Amino acid sequence: MSDAELRRMVDWTVEDPPPEARVGRVLGGLFHAVSAVVTLGADAALGARPASWSLPADPAGHLGLGVLELRWPDPAPAEPVEATREAVWVAGPGRPARRLPVETWRVVRAVPGTGSRRPRQSAAPWRLELTDGSVTGSLTGAWLALAWIGHLAGWPEPAPSS
Incomplete structure (x- = not known):
């Protein structure tokens, strides 16, 4: 499964990256590979994982978000x-995974990360402020990852807030 295939499955708008971002991704991928070798896998030890946008055949398999x-x-x-x-x-280290009742939550505010000319492209960082009516929390991640969770939860696409 690729970014494009996952994008077709969600109802939220996901913009194409500008042409210069495609070149930057190639150079960034090369830099990341060199960095991983130089830091001897420190990124992996810290839990950093780039999105692969993979959708496994097994419905219980975790997506690469x-x-x-x-x-x-x-x-x-x-x-996490x-x-x-x-x-x-939620799959915290040292604790059993627990299912989140996202279908009972609603988005009260959506805040894009800074610096993107197209903030709704797949990897653009966002923060969604959520509520269940009594508790408020936040979910942060790439726009396409949040769109997938919104797809599962049945949330309408939020308007950006500042």
Whole structure:
């Protein structure tokens, strides 16, 4: 599964990157490969994982959505989030995974990361502020990853806030 294939599965707008970003991705990939060798895998040890946008054949298999973090409630420490074709999970180290009731939440604010001319491209960073009616939290990650979670949850595409 590629970025384009996953984009077709979500209802939210996902913009194409500008031509210069494609060149930057190639150079960035080369830099990342060199950096990984030089740092002897420190990125992997820290849990950094670039999005592969992979959608496994197994519905229970985790998608390659990159780094997603949930703070629930908002001042709580960030917890890593994973998603399958069917559900969204918090999968913190040393703790059992727990399913998140994203279908009961709603987006109250969407804040794009800075520096992008096209903030709704796949890898653009965003933060969604969420509520279940009594608790407020936030979910951060790449736009396409958040669009996938919104797809699973049934959320409408949010308008950006500043």
